Amino acid sequence: MMPSIDLRLASMIRSVQEVILPALSGHSGLAQEQAHLLLGQLMVLRSQVDGALAFERIEATSLADLASELARTAKGGGKTEAAAAALAALLKGATGEHPAEVRQFLQACSLAVEALIGASGEDGSEAFQAASAEAILRHGRQAALRNRRWFSATNFEAPEVRLPPLDPLAGD
Amino acid sequence: MAQAPSAQQRDLEPQVHAVLERRARRKQFPAYRSRTDAEVEAALNSFLAEVSPGARASGLARMGGGASKEQFVFAIEGNDGRAERHVLRMEPTQSISESDRRREFEILKAFQGIVPAPSPVWLDAEGAHLGQPSAIMKFVSGTTKPRDTGAGVSGLGTTIGGDLRIAIASQFIDHLVSIHAFDWRKAELPSFTAPNADPWQAARWQVNWWSQVWREDRVQSIPVVALAERWMRANLPTCDDHVLVHGDYRTGNYLFDEDAKRITAILDWELCHIGDPHEDLAWALLRLFGTIDGDRHLASGLFTREEFLTRYEAASGRIVNRKTLRFYEVFATYKCIVITVATGLRSAADQHNHQDILLTWLSAVGHIFLSEICDLMGEDL
Known part of the structure; x- marks a missing residue:
């Protein structure tokens, strides 16, 4: 790809840094604030662009694993059983290859998981409620850590926080 | 496919229900365009001509930050020739947390002389004059962070x-x-209703409010958020000691005079409601609103957890119920996730806010709240 995405992002960063921000000096606070945010967003995007699809695929695989476990182990009344069946049916499809397909899968699967968790709160068996809580928390901890690492360039983490590298966070 | 909420899940404070209904209507609006300072000043002067003939706004300037409301500072010259600064708080089509200017106005009025708070002056609750629902308050001087603190979102670290x-x-x-x-x-306080149907209603109203917002705004669901809702519904605490809950009480939401070492105003009253006092304690204890001092976490950058609770108990005469507090810590974290990951991103996706780029930037912080909610629920399950 010529010009590469990296080069185009780099040139945008330079433009904001060296031309746009100095030109805004002394002008609207909101415009300056947003130009700084634009610069930050471009820098983070540049650090993420090469791994973005791989990251979303990891997210999709991780969610699909949790969803399979929940669909397989769900026990309870009619609402829980129906939600588990809907989730199982959705999982028969692929997680997708193209970025848009992967995102579509993440949306549909996460909603079906949400519906099963909600239904199990109404008529799920006690055993499933306990087991699902454990599985969801395990997935949640790993997913949150993975995303914190992925977005660490935003600098929201406290200085003393040490996040593990991304590779070991790939699976659950 | 998400399930339809049950009757219990639809139980909301009537005024909050109205806010959410209005919000639903506004979701159909086209992209929000932030007005220029000159346009806002002209609208403001036309409003002032009606509500306070002779008063004229000048020197209007947009205030920085503010992912929730657009805020402008301006001066009004009185008859004695002295200019007094005021603040205009104006809603974009969709705020990071939806609220009602009338409730905010009422509560600020009620608290004058009780705690330092901005003094409310004029209200355009439906935006009939100013184009967007708005309120005008007197300006209060002060800062949200000490002089030697770097830039960043106020109240974080x-x-x-x-x-x-x-x-x-x-x-x-x-x-x-x-x-x-x-x-x-x-x-x-005609715009407020107390939860009195049963002892669980205070907690239920809050869970219903924010879970409805989650369902309406999430761009993608998150299993642990659904688990948190299930956990909260199964663990609603009772409350028989209803108080006025500030709803966003933490460092970053008050102004202080660094030299005089004095809080000059408690800010951000928009989420105020009648409810359980544990809710404010849990909010102030949120890890992300605190700092680390050596090996100690300081709640709101001010106290250790136990010091905060002990001092609150001593000063208020209340006993903090640790189980209720745990519920509200999960709820507080849940609310932060809804605000950052759901409403923030939805407002940006719908182009309904003046700070889309800030909202998408801020949403990354939601993953820290997600870690925290896992820790909180993990200790209980």
Whole structure:
């Protein structure tokens, strides 16, 4: 790809840094604030662009694993059983290859998981409620850590926080 | 496919229900365009001509930050020739947390002389004059962070050190106790309703409010958020000691005078409601609103957890129920996730806010809240 995405992002960063921000000096606070945010967003995007699809695929695989476990182990009344069946049916499809397909899968699967968790709160068996809580928390901890690492360039983490590298966070 | 909410899940404070209904209508609006300072000043002067003939706004300038409301500072010259600064708070089509200017106005009026708070002056609750629902308050001077603190989102990682911390910490407790001691039953608060159907209603109203917002706004669901809702519904605490809950009480949401070591105004009253005092305690204890001092976490950058709770108990005469507090810590974290990951991103996706780029930037912080909610629920399950 010529010009590469990296080069185009780099040139945008330079433009904001060296031309746009100095030109805004002394002008609207909101415009300056947003130009700084634009610069930050471009820098983070540049650090993420090469791994973005791989990251979303990891997210999709991780969610699909949790969803399979929940669909397989769900026990309870009619609402829980129906939600588990809907989730199982959705999982028969692929997680997708193209970025848009992967995102579509993440949306549909996460909603079906949400519906099963909600239904199990109404008529799920006690055993499933306990087991699902454990599985969801395990997935949640790993997913949150993975995303914190992925977005660490935003600098929201406290200085003393040490996040593990991304590779070991790939699976659950 | 998400399930339809049950009757219990639709139980909301009537005024909050109205806010959410209005929000639903506004979701159909086209992209929000932020007006220029000159346009806002012209609209403001046309409004002032009606509500306060002779008053004229000048020198209007947009205030920085503010992912929730657009805020402008301006001066009004009085008959004696002295200019007095005011602040205009104006809603974009969709805020990061939806609220009602009328409720905010009423509560600010009610708290004058009780705790330091901006003095409300004029209200355009439906935006009939100013184009967007708006309120005007008197300007209060002060800062949200000490001079030696770097840039960043106010209230996140703010370090207040030395004598200043000692002075501010005492006032932080005293003002919270005063807010919770406020006799809302005798106050003029027509836009507020107390939860009195059953002892669980205070907690249920909050869970229903924010879970509805989650369902309406999430761009993608998150299993642990659904688990948190299930957990909260199964663990609703009772409350028989209803107080005025500030709803966003933390460092970053008050102004102080660094030299005088004095809080000059408690801000951000928009999420105020009648409910359980544990809710404000849990909010102030949120890890992300605190700082690390050596190996200690300081709640709101001011106290250790136990110090905060002990001092609140001593000053208020209340006993903090640790189980109820745990519920509200999960709820507080849930609310932060809804605000950052759901409403923030939805507002940006719909182009309904003036700070789309800030909202998408801020949403990354939601993953820290997600880690925290896992820790909180993990200790209980």
